[in-house]
Amino acid sequence: MAENEVDETTGVETTGHEWDGIKELDNPMPRWWLWTFYATIVFSIGYVIWYPAIPLWNGSTMGISGQTNRLQLKQNMLSVEAVRRDKIATLAATDIKAIREDNDLLRFATAGGESLFKSYCSQCHGSGAQGGPGYPNLNDDDWLWGGDLETIYTTIAHGVRNDDNEDARDSQMPAFGADNILDREQIVNPGDKMTTEMVG
Numbered sequence: 001m002a003e004n005e006v007d008e009t010t011g012v013e014t015t016g017h018e019w020d021g022i023k024e025l026d027n028p029m030p031r032w033w034l035w036t037f038y039a040t041i042v043f044s045i046g047y048v049i050w051y052p053a054i055p056l057w058n059g060s061t062m063g064i065s066g067q068t069n070r071l072q073l074k075q076n077m078l079s080v081e082a083v084r085r086d087k088i089a090t091l092a093a094t095d096i097k098a099i100r101e102d103n104d105l106l107r108f109a110t111a112g113g114e115s116l117f118k119s120y121c122s123q124c125h126g127s128g129a130q131g132g133p134g135y136p137n138l139n140d141d142d143w144l145w146g147g148d149l150e151t152i153y154t155t156i157a158h159g160v161r162n163d164d165n166e167d168a169r170d171s172q173m174p175a176f177g178a179d180n181i182l183d184r185e186q187i188v189n190p191g192d193k194m195t196t197e198m199v200g
């Protein structure tokens, strides 16, 4: 095998590669580069041993740390759950008026209330609590059963015309339509009916 040509200026042997008269010198890799390269190899071996890493047909190698993303997620969820449990306990033990004065608690209660409202109340009262035919608007200052914190609390906690709950609010006025006392025509146009009945 022929010896490679030696570059005159530097005294370094060339690799034998040449492009348009430019020749490549066969210098060794810089030390820092080489050591960084070795370090990455050592790191990756350590990583593969410590963490789940190599994909297998059914899952992957598990690593000796016992650590997985799923496990981390579970731990995070548990710590969120713990904070939430404490907050909910505080919320339950705090007087409804005092909640309003505690900014942190109020924010927690409002956010929780918003999502509860979406699950349990929006079907009837509308997604923005704007109400609809037969269902009262909860945004305005016009209240059927009282609009201060405590009476609203009673309305929600015990309900209205709820036979199973002794503390439920009740009114004497029957639901004429729902209870089939009056039909739609009579409700919409009571005057006509009364006149004909009185005359007849």
Ligand code: HEC
Pocket: 117, 120, 121, 122, 123, 124, 125, 134, 135, 136, 138, 142, 143, 144, 145, 146, 152, 155, 156, 160, 161
């Ligand atoms: C099945 C439909 C329905 C659902 C679900 C419902 N409501 Fe109501 N709500 C009504 C009706 C109807 C009234 C009016 C009752 C009446 O005055 O006879 C009412 C009344 C109220 C009132 C009293 C309004 C006033 O003017 O005094 C409040 C407050 C209220 N609802 C809050 C809620 C909250 C909070 C939820 C969810 C936890 C909820 N409602 C879920 C139908 C519903």
